[in-house]
Amino acid sequence: MTIPNDIRITPELVAAHGLKPDEYQRILDLIGREPTFTELGIFSAMWNEHCSYKSSKRWLRTLPTSGPQVIQGPGENAGVVDIGDGQCVVFKMESHNHPSYIEPYQGAATGVGGILRDVFTMGARPIAAMNALRFGAPDHPKTQHLVAGVVAGIGGYGNSFGVPTVGGEVNFDPRYNGNCLVNAFAAGLARTDGIFYSKAEGVGLPVVYLGAKTGRDGVGGATMASAEFDETIEEKRPTVQVGDPFTEKCLLEACLELMATGAVIAIQDMGAAGLTCSAVEMGAKGDLGIELDLDKVPVREERMSAYEMMLSESQERMLMVLRPEKEPEAEEIFRKWGLDFAIVGRTTDDLRFRILHGGEEVANLPIKELGDEAPEYDRPWAEPKMPPALDAATVPAADVADSLLKLLGSPDLSSRRWVWEQYDTLIQGNSLQIPGGDAGVVRVEDHPTKALAFSSDVTPRYCEADSFEGGKQAVAECWRNLTATGADPLAVTDNLNFGNPERPEIMGQFVRAIKGIGEACRALSFPIVSGNVSLYNETLGQAIPPTPTIAGVGLIPDWSKMARIAFAGEGQAILLAGAPESWGTHLGQSAYLRDVHGRAEGAPPPVDLAHEKRVGDFVRGVIRSGTVTAAHDCSDGGLAVALAEMAMASGIGARIDAPVNSASAAFFGEDQGRYVLTAALAREDAQLATLIEDARKAGVSLIAIGVTGGRELKLGEARAISVEELKEAHEGWFPRFMQDGSLQ
Amino acid sequence: MKSAVIQLPGLNRDRDMIAALTKISGQAPVTVWQTETELPEVDLIVIPGGFSYGDYLRCGAIAARMPVMKAVAEKAAKGVLVIGVCNGFQILLEAGLLPGALMRNASLKFVCREVKLQVANANTAFTRAYAPGQIIRCPVAHHDGNFFAAPETLARIEGEGQVAFRYAEGTNPNGSINDIAGIVNGAGNVLGLMPHPENLVEAAHGGTDGRALFESVLGRAA
Numbered sequence: 001m002t003i004p005n006d007i008r009i010t011p012e013l014v015a016a017h018g019l020k021p022d023e024y025q026r027i028l029d030l031i032g033r034e035p036t037f038t039e040l041g042i043f044s045a046m047w048n049e050h051c052s053y054k055s056s057k058r059w060l061r062t063l064p065t066s067g068p069q070v071i072q073g074p075g076e077n078a079g080v081v082d083i084g085d086g087q088c089v090v091f092k093m094e095s096h097n098h099p100s101y102i103e104p105y106q107g108a109a110t111g112v113g114g115i116l117r118d119v120f121t122m123g124a125r126p127i128a129a130m131n132a133l134r135f136g137a138p139d140h141p142k143t144q145h146l147v148a149g150v151v152a153g154i155g156g157y158g159n160s161f162g163v164p165t166v167g168g169e170v171n172f173d174p175r176y177n178g179n180c181l182v183n184a185f186a187a188g189l190a191r192t193d194g195i196f197y198s199k200a201e202g203v204g205l206p207v208v209y210l211g212a213k214t215g216r217d218g219v220g221g222a223t224m225a226s227a228e229f230d231e232t233i234e235e236k237r238p239t240v241q242v243g244d245p246f247t248e249k250c251l252l253e254a255c256l257e258l259m260a261t262g263a264v265i266a267i268q269d270m271g272a273a274g275l276t277c278s279a280v281e282m283g284a285k286g287d288l289g290i291e292l293d294l295d296k297v298p299v300r301e302e303r304m305s306a307y308e309m310m311l312s313e314s315q316e317r318m319l320m321v322l323r324p325e326k327e328p329e330a331e332e333i334f335r336k337w338g339l340d341f342a343i344v345g346r347t348t349d350d351l352r353f354r355i356l357h358g359g360e361e362v363a364n365l366p367i368k369e370l371g372d373e374a375p376e377y378d379r380p381w382a383e384p385k386m387p388p389a390l391d392a393a394t395v396p397a398a399d400v401a402d403s404l405l406k407l408l409g410s411p412d413l414s415s416r417r418w419v420w421e422q423y424d425t426l427i428q429g430n431s432l433q434i435p436g437g438d439a440g441v442v443r444v445e446d447h448p449t450k451a452l453a454f455s456s457d458v459t460p461r462y463c464e465a466d467s468f469e470g471g472k473q474a475v476a477e478c479w480r481n482l483t484a485t486g487a488d489p490l491a492v493t494d495n496l497n498f499g500n501p502e503r504p505e506i507m508g509q510f511v512r513a514i515k516g517i518g519e520a521c522r523a524l525s526f527p528i529v530s531g532n533v534s535l536y537n538e539t540l541g542q543a544i545p546p547t548p549t550i551a552g553v554g555l556i557p558d559w560s561k562m563a564r565i566a567f568a569g570e571g572q573a574i575l576l577a578g579a580p581e582s583w584g585t586h587l588g589q590s591a592y593l594r595d596v597h598g599r600a601e602g603a604p605p606p607v608d609l610a611h612e613k614r615v616g617d618f619v620r621g622v623i624r625s626g627t628v629t630a631a632h633d634c635s636d637g638g639l640a641v642a643l644a645e646m647a648m649a650s651g652i653g654a655r656i657d658a659p660v661n662s663a664s665a666a667f668f669g670e671d672q673g674r675y676v677l678t679a680a681l682a683r684e685d686a687q688l689a690t691l692i693e694d695a696r697k698a699g700v701s702l703i704a705i706g707v708t709g710g711r712e713l714k715l716g717e718a719r720a721i722s723v724e725e726l727k728e729a730h731e732g733w734f735p736r737f738m739q740d741g742s743l744q
Numbered sequence: 745m746k747s748a749v750i751q752l753p754g755l756n757r758d759r760d761m762i763a764a765l766t767k768i769s770g771q772a773p774v775t776v777w778q779t780e781t782e783l784p785e786v787d788l789i790v791i792p793g794g795f796s797y798g799d800y801l802r803c804g805a806i807a808a809r810m811p812v813m814k815a816v817a818e819k820a821a822k823g824v825l826v827i828g829v830c831n832g833f834q835i836l837l838e839a840g841l842l843p844g845a846l847m848r849n850a851s852l853k854f855v856c857r858e859v860k861l862q863v864a865n866a867n868t869a870f871t872r873a874y875a876p877g878q879i880i881r882c883p884v885a886h887h888d889g890n891f892f893a894a895p896e897t898l899a900r901i902e903g904e905g906q907v908a909f910r911y912a913e914g915t916n917p918n919g920s921i922n923d924i925a926g927i928v929n930g931a932g933n934v935l936g937l938m939p940h941p942e943n944l945v946e947a948a949h950g951g952t953d954g955r956a957l958f959e960s961v962l963g964r965a966a
Contacts, residue, residue, distance in 0.1 A: 155854045159885070160795040162756025246754045246798025253753075336777075337753060424856045424885045426943045429760040443948055559948070 005306060005362045007037040017044035023375050030369055038306045038355060038362045042370070045273035045311055046280060049535050052374035055501040056533040059514045067527045069490055071192060077118040077269065078188075079529025080195055081491045083555050087444065088195070089452055090124035091187035093132075093495040093551045095534035099240040100182040101229070104149025109157040109243035111184040113315050116161060117269040120252045121318065123196040123259050124188025127428060128442045129158050130167040131184050132456045132495070132549045133419075136177030138411050138743050143172070146180050147419075148738065153243075154184070155422040160245035161252070164431050165423035166440025167454050169549075172411040173461070178229060178539025183495040183532075185456060185551045189444065196259060198268040198278075200286035200321045200347050205265065207279070207290060207345035210254070210334055211317040212247045213300035214275070218313025228500055229539040239313075247316040247339070254337040255318065261333070263326030270317040276310045278319040279345070280353055283367045289348035290367060294357040298340040306357040321347060381507035386466050390588035390602025392665060400640065400663050400718035403596045405729045407637045407668075408644055410595045414733035436649065437565045438484040438633055441556065451559035455481035456551040459636070462604030464545040465589050467509040469604050471516025471548055476607045476672060478552040479524050480633045483616040484675060486562050486623035487554025489524065494531040494550055499543025501535045509546040510535075517548060523609035524616075526552065561624050566649035568629035570709040572678045573688055574654060576639065577695065577702050578615035582661040584638055584669025591636045592668035605670045612673045618700040619675050627679055627691060634674040640667035640715055642676045644726050647713045653723055656706035658716035667715055678708060745962050747773040747788040750816065752807045755794035755831060757940065764942035765790070768958045778810040783819055788961050791816070793830030793885070793940060803846065803888045804834030813839050825869055825961055826934045830886055833926070833936035842929055842936045843901060844893035849886070850919025856885040859915035861925055861939060864907040868928050870935045871908055873956035873963060879912050880953035882939040889938035891920035891927075901927055909937055 007013070014024045017040055027035055027043050035043065049055060065073035071088055072080035078092035096111025112129065119126050131154050136143045147170075158165050163186065200207075218241035258264060266286065268278040275292070283290035294309050304312075322330055327343075334341035348354075353370060355363040407413050416435060425434040432451055433441035439455040457477040463470030475492065482489040494517065499506040521528055537544040556562050576583055587593050588602020622628045630650075634642045647653055659666030681688045683704055695702035714720040736742040747765050751758055758775070766772045774784055783789065796807035807813070813835070820826045820841055828836035836842045849855055858881055866876040874880065893901060898921065901907060909926035916923045918938070926937025941954030 152853070159854055159856075159887075160754070160756070160798065162794065244798065246795060246800065249756060249795075250753050421857050422854045424854070426856060426883050426885060426940070427757060427760065429763055429943050429949065432948060 005037050009034055009040055018048050019044055030373060036362060038310060039365055041307045041311050042276050042363060045276045046370050047374045051273055051277055053533055054375050055377050055379050057376050058378055059511055063518045063528050064521045065527050070527055070529055073529050076197060077121045079493060081529060086192050088190055088192045089187055089553055090119050090122045090190050091493055091553055092118050092530040093183055093185040093493040094532040095495050095497060096182045097534050097537055100150055101180050103240040104146050105153035106240050106242050108150040108153030108182050110241045110315055111182050112154050112157040113243045113248050114271050115184040115186040119186045119188040120255055121267055121269040123194050124190035126163045126186050126188040128187045128454050129163045129165045130454055130456045132169040134171045134176045134181040137174040138172050138737055140177045144741055150182055151419050151422050157243050157245045159424040161249050162427050164425050164427050166425060166431060166442060167435055167456055169456055170416050170419055175545045178542055179537040179544050181497050181547060183549045196264055196267050198266055198281050198285055200266040200282040200288050203347055203349045205321050205347045206324055206343045208320045208322050209297060209342045209344040211251045211339055213298040213340055214309055214312050215300045215314045216308055217241045219308055219311045228536050241313045241315050243315050250337040250339055251316050254334050254339055257333050258330050261326060261329055263322050263330045264320055266321040268319050274313050280367055280370050284371045289350045289352045290345060291348055291354040292345035296342050296344045298342050306355060306362040379501050379507045380504045381511045382504040384505055384508045387602060392587055395587055397664060398596055400667055400715050401721050404640045404644060406596055407591055407641055408726060409729040409733045413591060413637050415730045418734040418738055432559055438481040441485055443559055449558040451556040453482045453485045453487035453554040453556055456549060458547055458549045460545040460547045461589050463513060465604045467513040467546045468516040469606055471513035472520040472607045474548055474550040475517055475520035476612050477635055478550045479526055480616060482552055482554030483620050484631045484633045486620055487556045489526050489552055489554045491527050491529045492550050492552040494528055494548060496533045497537055497547040498535050499538040506543055513546055513548045520609055524613055563623045563628060563631035565632040565646050566630060567646050567652040567678060567708045570652060572629060572708045573681050573683050573704055574706040575677045575702050576705050577619055577675045577677055577700060578673040579701055583659055583666040584671050585665050586669045586671045587665055590668060590670045605672050607672045615673050615700050618695055618698045628677045629680050630678040632676045638668040638670050644713060647723050648727050648730060651723055652708050653710040653712040654706055654708045655714045656716060663716055683707060745769040746786040748776050748783055748786045749773045750791045750812055751775050752778040752796045754796040754798055755792055757793035761790055761792040761942045764945045769962055776812060778812045781811045781815055783815045789816055789819060789824060789826045791828040791832030791835050793832055796831055804831060804838040807835045808838035820934050823933050828936045829940060830938055833938055836936045841934050842927060843897050844891055846888050847890040847892055848888050849890050854887040855917045858883050859917055860912040861909045862912035864910045865905045868908055868932055870957055870960050873960040881951055882941055882954055883943050884917050884939045886938055889918040891924045908935060
């Protein structure tokens with residue numbers, strides 16, 4: 001059956017396309033007539049939240065996006081940052097939340113595929129991937145199924161494509177029961193003189209379709225992703241695309257080969273809203289019209305209508321404007337890789353977006369206005385309610401050793417080995433640090449010493465309690481994780497996941513998170529160069545906690561001086577940098593309070609950005625000078641968990657002094673801006689005193705708290721725990737849960 | 745040492761292999777596209793890992809039927825050394841150049857981790873730089889590495905010393921029968937193995953245990 005183009009446009013049909021009555025009126029005013037059915041589809045594709053950023057644009061503009069290192073900020077397929085020597089890193093993070101909940105394997109797989117395509121569309125070869133995943137409570141009936149499907153989907157696509165997955169996050173929280181989050185990050189390496197953009201240039205040039213054929217999968221996907229879920233969720237399965245990593249790998253090689261010939265004028269991948277979005281983007285950016293003849297589009301199904309072709313989200317497709325004289329050469333490259341190559345249209349000078357199908361003109365719209373005139377909202381927002389600060393006196397003392405073991409074996413802090421062993425972390429032969437440390441590190445091919453560090457961070461429970469501080473904290477933690485390897489943090493990409501923005505309290509979370517993120521990025525000279533907003537993560541009125549994922553990239557000038565989290569040897573002094581005199585104080589919203597005492601209370605730990613920068617700059621300095629032999633930041637679970645992770649990574653134990661004040665606050669407080677460092681010095685060594693004095697002069701507190709050695713971790717007065725016992729607690733939870741749903 | 749790396753759509757550890765061969769032999773290998781019907785004069789042919797043709801149908805099945813594989817078989821018959829790693833091993837099996845089969849991992853999941861290998865036969869062209877019985881570190885990364893052979897075939901492989909590498913110290917990651925990680929053909933000039941020695945050949949990889957495999961071949965060729 002073919003869907004005809006002359007279907008009558010009714011208010012119900014308009015609503016089914018996710019367009020509000022006033023938005024439809026805007027369309028009528030813009031084109032001066034009733035749209036055809038295909039045109040209505042095109043408008044719905046361009047004007048949905050996912051593609052138009054209509055609720056978020058106003059606030060995104062307030063974010064810092066520039067810096068001397070930034071070559072390309074937001075607005076292209078991915079951000080581009082200079083790393084010297086004529087090379088640059090190209091990266092972005094994007095959500096595939098809605099499809100992953102409906103069909104976890106394909107939803108996650110195509111999320112990875114989409115982000116990889118964004119990167120290589122710009123002329124970069126992907127060198128690293130990460131994934132930030134949030135699932136519902138472990139005891140929710142869907143959770144195990146979603147974890148298994150999403151992880152297998154990410155691995156299935158990334159492994160076959162051939163990119164190492166070097167980092168990521170996995171969290172569980174009942175608030176994600178109805179909406180899981182899958183945020184996929186990819187980074188690639190390019191020459192600064194070999195970056196490709198989507199802006200078309202030149203009139204009458206061929207518009208070329210490349211890659212896989214167009215099918216009916218994913219029709220309306222972007223519109224689906226711009227609405228909340230309800231009981232009809234199962235009916236939305238056909239809006240999820242199906243991934244083919246093999247074709248994508250071929251597409252990567254063919255595109256890079258083609259780019260090297262100088263044939264490409266402009267290139268845009270077909271992601272959300274497929275052919276529609278990519279063609280409009282190329283034309284509108286270049287102040288050109290585009291005419292497409294759909295009869296020439298390679299299809300894998302018969303009798304597809306113009307409407308379906310324009311809205312299909314079939315994967316592994318590209319649109320390019322090519323130099324006509326290079327056409328035969330280009331076609332030969334694509335044939336070699338077994339990919340479709342078809343001239344499907346041309347650029348024009350009339351600024352119209354014209355679609356021909358079966359000899360008929362099925363759409364004729366003003367191309368600039370399709371993007372530029374999309375509605376933009378200044379949605380009302382309310383200051384979210386914030387919990388009062390925690391009265392630490394109400395937290396009873398718990399056994400430190402038992403608490404540590406409980407935290408290490410908790411759903412959120414247990415080892416993620418079960419997840420990342422399903423990802424190829426080593427392919428390309430450049431992985432220097434794989435998941436399990438502070439950041440993934442990949443060396444820069446063809447350079448003797450340079451490496452890039454990657455980390456993805458956000459603490460949703462902090463954001464829920466105070467989205468401003470939570471937004472700040474996400475940026476600061478990412479910056480800190482990169483710093484802990486010895487990297488210079490360069491820039492970030494953000495993936496802002498929130499509920500329904502039409503609710504003022506959700507919009508309030510969004511606005512305040514953006515303000516916090518902006519403030520932190522400015523203070524840390526850590527600009528945002530790309531990103532994605534995912535709203536309507538809500539089911540039957542229940543929204544996810546605000547989850548602004550921050551993924552950052554750092555540059556390590558010489559990886560032989562890079563730091564790792566593993567203790568490097570026995571008898572080394574352990575130092576705590578950036579901490580208050582009592583080591584730790586802040587238990588509000590801590591993992592300890594939640595997982596040991598069952599209380600989600602208090603304000604999140606505040607981030608003092610000037611302090612953050614001071615401490616981080618000092619730490620980076622002592623890593624690079626070779627003074628420091630291991631480094632790890634303190635985050636979830638505080639100092640105790642950081643020390644345990646350093647011990648487990650090395651097999652070496654440690655003996656830590658007894659804290660002067662409260663042991664629980666010292667060991668489990670989540671005060672920000674702290675690092676655990678080790679130095680190959682005895683505690684009584686004069687050089688250690690000099691180091692501490694140097695730190696003091698730099699305005700950084702540096703406290704000697706213990707010594708590495710043995711096979712046990714002894715925290716103050718608490719009973720010593722063998723490293724083996726720590727590992728058992730840490731490694732056990734995830735495989736048990738995935739094996740039989742065990743929650744213990 | 746002159747070497748050739750076979751390239752097929754979907755293979756993705758070709759760049760790793762080219763880098764390793766270049767670093768160890770001091771000479772970049774030539775690359776040969778799947779449609780070639782003749783191979784250059786080389787001492788070693790390598791089929792690297794990946795997902796040729798997406799591993800659709802069956803791992804290595806489509807790749808084994810490409811023109812270049814006929815040329816590889818001809819060279820192998822003449823005694824030229826051939827290594828197939830991971831998907832390359834699967835392709836060699838599908839092409840009939842090695843006995844047995846590789847099934848889905850017993851866990852049914854993709855697995856990427858470091859394992860221990862024992863050099864089960866140090867008298868092959870690919871293992872001579874190792875000590876007999878030596879235990880080495882080596883990463884694996886695969887979904888279908890569960891080696892299986894019918895009893896009589898298995899008896900022959902074991903009896904003739906065709907097992908080159910075994911997973912050691914309880915690190916068998918995939919359920920392979922007899923912990924088999926890599927085998928050679930009867931003539932001893934074709935090696936197939938699931939682990940990735942090319943990903944452990946320099947300090948940046950955190951170890952160099954994979955190097956001796958290539959050095960074994962280099963020793964013979966030099």
